[in-house]
Amino acid sequence: xxxxxxxxxxxxxxxxxxxxxxxxxxxxxxxxxxxxxxxxxxxxxxxxxxxxxxxxxxxxxxxxxxxxxxxxxxxxxxxxxxxxxxxxxxxxxxxxxxxxxxxxxxxxxxxxxxxxxxxxxxxxxxxxxxxxxxxxxxxxxxxxxxxxxxxxxxxxxxxxxxxxxxxxxxxxxxxxxxxxxxxxxxxxxxxxxxxxxxxxxxxxxxxxxxxxxxxxxxxxxxxx
Numbered sequence: 001x002x003x004x005x006x007x008x009x010x011x012x013x014x015x016x017x018x019x020x021x022x023x024x025x026x027x028x029x030x031x032x033x034x035x036x037x038x039x040x041x042x043x044x045x046x047x048x049x050x051x052x053x054x055x056x057x058x059x060x061x062x063x064x065x066x067x068x069x070x071x072x073x074x075x076x077x078x079x080x081x082x083x084x085x086x087x088x089x090x091x092x093x094x095x096x097x098x099x100x101x102x103x104x105x106x107x108x109x110x111x112x113x114x115x116x117x118x119x120x121x122x123x124x125x126x127x128x129x130x131x132x133x134x135x136x137x138x139x140x141x142x143x144x145x146x147x148x149x150x151x152x153x154x155x156x157x158x159x160x161x162x163x164x165x166x167x168x169x170x171x172x173x174x175x176x177x178x179x180x181x182x183x184x185x186x187x188x189x190x191x192x193x194x195x196x197x198x199x200x201x202x203x204x205x206x207x208x209x210x211x212x213x214x215x216x217x218x219x220x221x222x223x224x
Contacts, residue, residue: 001028004096004123005065005089008032010048010056012147012166013100013126013181015191016140018060020125021098022196030094031063032056033085035078038068046150046188047216052201055221059197065089079114086118098123102133102183134171137180141167145194148203149187152215156186163205163217190219 004027008014021027034053035044043053050066057064067085070077086097097120101107108124115122129136140147147166152159157178164170166189171180178186193200206218 002026002096002123003094004029004098005031005033005094005120006098007100008034008053008056008064009100009188010034010043010046010053010191011100011150011189012140012145012191013102013183015056015100015147015194015196016136016143016145017098017100017125019143019145019194019196021123024125029062029098030092031065031089032060033065033067033089033097035067035069035082037071037073039071044069044073046190047218048150048190049218049220051221052190052192052203052219055201056191056197059199059201061198082114083117086115086120090118090120094120096121096123098125100126102126102136102181103128104183133179133181133183137166137171138168140194141171143195145191146200147189147191148205148217148219150190150217150219151188152217153185153187153213154210154215155213156184159208159210159215161187162208162215163219 006029021029037044041050067081099111101124112122149162149164152162192203202222203219204222208217
């Protein structure tokens, strides 16, 4: 049995990876591992509030393993803190770390190099999806996944798409050069419902801000 810790961004790809891993008889997903900007207390890059990531973990029925990162964060600091977290999960019995990467060879190679000093093996359950990312996007949507765009790279995508729902209408509005899953960094998402969760996470949209060359849309848990 593979005891798997899943690298959890809070977005649709890691959520779908969880869904696929749970369909494998020889896999037990034991925890979600998320890096957080310790100054903003938000998931790195996706800028998701910690409370939302905690709600995802609760809805998935899994413990959340937070990895606090300084800001600004050097690559050495990132690797040092991540390796310390991986040493902990390995000591707790984990055998594999899974990632939601789709096709970027350099990203996969980096993750494999990062795990090389450990005894943990990498898994890529969504890697090179049959039919490509257009088919994967339709499969996610058809499978009941619900996500919202929380980050947009304005050099690749119109910021007006920020906080849009990841659905068939959005796919039709994406420019031809944009990957349907945003794998080239065009956009990032927050997944708030789907077959990987026991319940939906109610959300409400807040402010849109431009920071560090990206547009971010704030989400929070809807309380009423």
